[in-house]
Amino acid sequence: ELVLTQSPGTLSLSPGERATLSCRASQTVDSDYLAWYQQKPGQAPSLLIYDASRRATGIPDRFSGSGSGTDFTLTISRLGPEDSAVYYCQQYGGSHWTFGQGTKVEIK
Amino acid sequence: QVQLVQSGAEVKKPGASVKVSCKASGYSFSGNYIHWVRQAPGQGPEWMGWINPSSGATTYAQKFQGRLTMTRDTSISTTYMDLSSLRSDDTALYYCARQVRTSYYFDYWGQGTLVTVSS
Numbered sequence: 001e002l003v004l005t006q007s008p009g010t011l012s013l014s015p016g017e018r019a020t021l022s023c024r025a026s027q028t029v030d031s032d033y034l035a036w037y038q039q040k041p042g043q044a045p046s047l048l049i050y051d052a053s054r055r056a057t058g059i060p061d062r063f064s065g066s067g068s069g070t071d072f073t074l075t076i077s078r079l080g081p082e083d084s085a086v087y088y089c090q091q092y093g094g095s096h097w098t099f100g101q102g103t104k105v106e107i108k
Numbered sequence: 109q110v111q112l113v114q115s116g117a118e119v120k121k122p123g124a125s126v127k128v129s130c131k132a133s134g135y136s137f138s139g140n141y142i143h144w145v146r147q148a149p150g151q152g153p154e155w156m157g158w159i160n161p162s163s164g165a166t167t168y169a170q171k172f173q174g175r176l177t178m179t180r181d182t183s184i185s186t187t188y189m190d191l192s193s194l195r196s197d198d199t200a201l202y203y204c205a206r207q208v209r210t211s212y213y214f215d216y217w218g219q220g221t222l223v224t225v226s227s
C-alpha cells in the first residue's frame with residue numbers, strides 16, 4: 001500500500017513569507033495523480049492543486065505545486081492570514097486513494 | 109450549483125450499524141463517481157471506497173471489506189454509506205466527495221456527518 005508522508009508537521013510563518021510543504025510517497029505516484037487540499041476548522045477539505053501542478057478553479061497563483069515520481073511540493077509564495085489551515089496531499093494508484101497526514105500552517 | 113448534502117449526526121453503540129446519506133444536486137448524478145472519506149478527530153482523511161452511481165459498481169478499501177456497503181438510489185440522486193460492526197475507533201466525520209470525470213481527485217465535498225460510537 002502506498003503511503004504519503006508530509007513534512008513538516010507544523011509550519012509557523014509570518015504574513016508575506018513563503019511556505020514550502022513536502023509530500024513524499026513510498027512508491028512512484030501513477031502519472032503524477034497527486035492533489036493538494038486545504039482544510040480550515042469545521043470545513044471539508046477544499047481542492048487547491050491537481051495532477052501535481054494544476055491549480056483548481058479560483059485558486060490564486062500564490063499557490064503552486066511541483067514534483068513528480070515520489071517527491072512533491074506545495075508552495076505558498078506570499079502567506080496571508082487566510083492561509084492558516086491544514087494542507088493534505090492525496091494520490092491515486094491501483095484503484096485506491098491515499099491521503100497524507102497533513103501539514104498545519106500557522107500564521108504568526 | 110453543485111451540492112452534496114449529507115444526513116445528520118448519529119450516535120451508535122459498539123456492534124451496531126450506521127447508514128449515512130449523500131444527496132447530490134446541480135449536476136448529472138450518474139456522471140461522476142461518489143467516494144466516501146472519513147476523518148477521525150485530529151487525523152488526516154482516510155479513503156473508504158467509491159460507488160459508480162450509474163451502474164452501482166463499488167470498490168472498497170481493503171480495511172473495510174466485509175463491513176462496508178455503498179448503494180445508490182438514482183430516483184432521488186442519493187448515495188448511501190452503510191458501515192456495520194461499529195467500534196469506538198470508527199468515531200469520525202464521514203464525508204462524501206465527488207470525483208471529477210477526467211482525473212482522480214475530488215472537486216466537491218459534502219458537509220460531513222459526525223458518527224460517534226460509544227457505549
